[in-house]
Amino acid sequence: MDQQAVERIKAHEERVEQANAFLKQKVDELEEDSYRLSYHLMPPAGWMNDPNGLIFYKDEYHAFYQHYPYEAKWGPMHWGHAKSKDLVNWEHLPVALAPSEVYDTGENSGHGCWSGSAVDDNGHLTLIYTGHVDGRTPVEVQCLATSTDGLNFRKEAGNPVIAGAPEEGGLGFRDPKVWRHAGAWYMVVGFGKDGLGKVQLYTSENLREWRHLGVAAESDGTMGDMWECPDLFPLGSGDDYVLVISPMNMGTTKTMYLTGKLNYETGQFSYGYKERLDYGFDFYAPQTFMDGQGRRILQGWINIWGAKMPEQERGWMGAFTLPRELKLNADGTLRMEPVAELQALRGAHQRVNGLSIGADTEVTLAGVHGDTLELIAVFDVAKAGGAAEFGLLLRCSEDGTEYTKVVYSAAERKLSVDRTRSGAGEAGVSEAPLTPMADGRVRLHLFLDRSSVELFANDGVKTVTNRIYPAAASLGIKLFAEKGEAHLESLDAWVLG
Known part of the structure; x- marks a missing residue:
């Protein structure tokens, strides 16, 4: 390993250690309050938004999340980390990712390790995330970080693994969700162009070299102009797939699901049914994963952008929804039930x-x-x-x-x-x-x-x-x-x- 790579690894480790030391001190100062949730996953202190990297790994549930540890407001994004054996009791772990590289660090608050997902790559817990830097060209790229112990993560020397959007003039290129099918890796990334939300589809043999397959699905003109946090997954016993999205600029509708078929040869997801996923005000950026029992489980952010957040005055902000098991009905509609x-x-x-x-x-x-x-x-x-x-x-x-x-x-x-x-x-x-x-x-x-x-x-x-x-x-x-x-x-x- 050359000296430059060693220095980059050290820089990331120092920033993670700094964040963890600050959190430890802040948690000791944080007083119990009547807003602080009792049985939901929330940050030990500071800011939390999107669920990231939800995964069942080595017989434990891991949850990562968008996190700014230093204040109870949005800032340069880190990845918080917690794990559970039962989806009920959560143990906070050290911060997994911190901004440290040219592709995820900038001079203002608009930078960081933005949302993404996690996979088990031959025993290595691997995080795939968006590096975001305002003012940089390109602003958003897709990156990789790996761990052998499920606790300490090292950013890939070859980052970014996708160096920019497949076409110019788009609105956003972020939130990679990765899964494995028939021996290959697949990834959907949120995108938008010409007023239409879209998901871009990629494939890879090794998680490091990705081939663009095209636009898997896009809005019909009524579903927002950028699709954040896309999640495309099979559900049920047949070949049915569900696409969950968080559309931007769609009024009161903040999340949707579409059900249909995914053609891996053409890269096209053909949907026949669409509906709002949750009808509340405070539900955004949901992500799903498959657990060891074969259940498809979803968690979302139980807050929303732009809302008044009274808990900020008390040193923390944000929480996850309860874990929900997803089930697909014969008519293409979805049900969400609290896990048993x-x-x-x-x-x-x-x-x-x-x-x-x-x-x-x-x-x-x-x-x-x-x-x-x-x-x-x-x-x-x-x-x-x-x-x-x-x-x-x-x-x-x-x-x-x-x-x-x-x-x-x-x-x-x-x-x-x-x-x-x-x-x-x-x-x-x-x-x-x-x-x-x-x-x-x-x-x-x-x-x-x-x-x-x-x-x-x-x-x-x-x-x-x-x-x-x-x-x-x-x-x-x-x-x-x-x-x-x-x-x-x-x-x-x-x-x-």
């Missing part, structure tokens, strides 16, 4: 059966309260009044002025989460179309974790993910009905540890 391992969090249990809720009334659930709860509420829509709107009020204050409203409209067949009175964060109403299940019921499965609400409706046919920032003392749970009577068939509630 989360049931290990369940503590004290309360159950309510067969409760009628009069029109324009609220029912306080005296035995159900807290800021870390799992709730499963089943309503019989057939027994509700024709115009009835009903559901739950979460994190209610004693004086009734603060709450988050989860409501189902029987007439409009619409599910909503209203944050108008949720506390210090952003307001707004999330809405999702929802048809009752075949038995005429609506099943609402909710996870509350201090400053987050994740809602899985009708076994994950629709999900709604939001951050909320209520006062610490707002712990009540209520049922309600408006414009008609409602019938609660059952409600199960667990305190989560």
Whole structure:
């Protein structure tokens, strides 16, 4: 190894050590607060955004993420790192990547080791990421870093492995997602041009020399002008594939999925179905991986760009969603359900059966309260009044002025989460179309974790993910009905540890 290569390795190691030393000091200073999540993965301190490099490696789950350790705001991107044996309990590991090279380091904050993925290359945990430097030409390139111990990573001497976008005039060229098929490696990279989001497809025999196959898929003109964080993967027992994207400049729609077929010979992904992936405000940049049980698991960033983020004032920002298992229905629609391992969090249990809720009334659930709860509420829509709107009020204050409203409209067949009175964060109403299940019921499965609400409706046919920032003392749970009577068939509630 020549002296220049040795110096480059040393420079990266020094920057990683500096970040880890700062984090250790900062964590010791960070006080417990009512916004800090209890059972979600979040940074030990500083800033977190996109999930990166989600992988099941040597019988453990590894999660990397976009991270700025020095402040609770976006800055030069590092890769944070954590691992778990059960998807529930996470151990923070040293920072994996730090900006150190000409292709990922600049003079302003617009640089760093941007998003990417991870693969197991003959036992070597290999990270593939975008090197980004504002003002450099090209701005974005694709890079490689490897580890033999799953802890310490060395950037490839031959970086970048893809030295720029395949065509000029594009909007972005980032977020490589890599997978293996029939003995070869494949990669999709987010791109955009002429107002259309696209994914570029590449193939390689060794992860270091890549051949461009073309545009695998692009927007029909209605799905944003750049597709960030693309993830293309098989799902189900047949040859069905799913493409998950985070389209830019598409209004309230921040994530989508498309289902169809991938032709490896032509490099074309032909999609026949498209839909919004999650209907909440705070769900972005999801990434999936296959675990040792053959499950396709997804996690996303439970925040969104441009929103008010009250936790920043407390020295940290960002978290991952709960891990979700993906399942594909015969009609091409996708379901997301919380992984079964989360049931290990369940503590004290309360159950309510067969409760009628009069029109324009609220029912306080005296035995159900807290800021870390799992709730499963089943309503019989057939027994509700024709115009009835009903559901739950979460994190209610004693004086009734603060709450988050989860409501189902029987007439409009619409599910909503209203944050108008949720506390210090952003307001707004999330809405999702929802048809009752075949038995005429609506099943609402909710996870509350201090400053987050994740809602899985009708076994994950629709999900709604939001951050909320209520006062610490707002712990009540209520049922309600408006414009008609409602019938609660059952409600199960667990305190989560």
